[in-house]
Amino acid sequence: MNLKVLNKTDTELEMEIADETHTLLNLLKSILLEDDTVEIATYDIKYLGISEPVMYVRTNGKDPVHAVRSALRTMVTICDEFKSVFTGSIDI
Secondary structure (H helix, E strand, C coil), X not given: CEEEEEEEXXXXXXXXXXXXXXXXXXXXXXXXXCCCCEEEEEEECCCCCCCCCXXXXXXXXXXXXXXXXXXXXXXXXXXXXXXXXXXXXXXC
């Protein structure tokens, strides 16, 4: 995965996230939107399979990089919890 910051201000962040799809970006967007300081969190993939996705985040004062990092920590926690439940409840 490659990440390229396209635009960064005190309250806005636009980044290209190479080789990712809706799976990661939709989860990240959903978690970002749960943050009261995030006004907008969205992404666009112009041509699936051809163009790289671009994510846009705007906050109401919080550094958008901190908002994304916080959302990523939440994503890791959610995945760890799911992994724990899944591996504990499936008999193979």
